[in-house]
Amino acid sequence: MNKFKDRLKTARKLRGMTQKELAQKAGITQAQASIYESGKRKPSLDVLVRLADGLGIRVDHLLGRQESARPLKLKDLVHVAKTRSYSILQNSPQTVQLYIEQ
Numbered sequence: 001m002n003k004f005k006d007r008l009k010t011a012r013k014l015r016g017m018t019q020k021e022l023a024q025k026a027g028i029t030q031a032q033a034s035i036y037e038s039g040k041r042k043p044s045l046d047v048l049v050r051l052a053d054g055l056g057i058r059v060d061h062l063l064g065r066q067e068s069a070r071p072l073k074l075k076d077l078v079h080v081a082k083t084r085s086y087s088i089l090q091n092s093p094q095t096v097q098l099y100i101e102q
């Protein structure tokens with residue numbers, strides 16, 4: 001299993017971001033974000049740091065060295081619910097639990 005691509009995509013979706021929005025925050029193109037999420041390529045160290053910063057999480061989480069990312073706060077979940085047509089709860093309960101502040 002490629003933890004990086006899975007964690008990148010999950011973190012982005014749970015934050016209600018599109019690939020384009022993440023790309024803008026990380027200073028890359030949407031095409032690059034798509035390539036990283038597909039697992040076709042791995043980002044440079046510089047881009048890895050910018051992706052993590054854009055998502056508000058630690059690089060260790062994206063690399064699979066830390067199980068939980070910075071938790072989403074309730075205001076983040078409300079923002080996702082208001083601005084996106086899909087439900088955050090479409091993810092498995094274990095995935096959602098990793099990101100929701102307890």
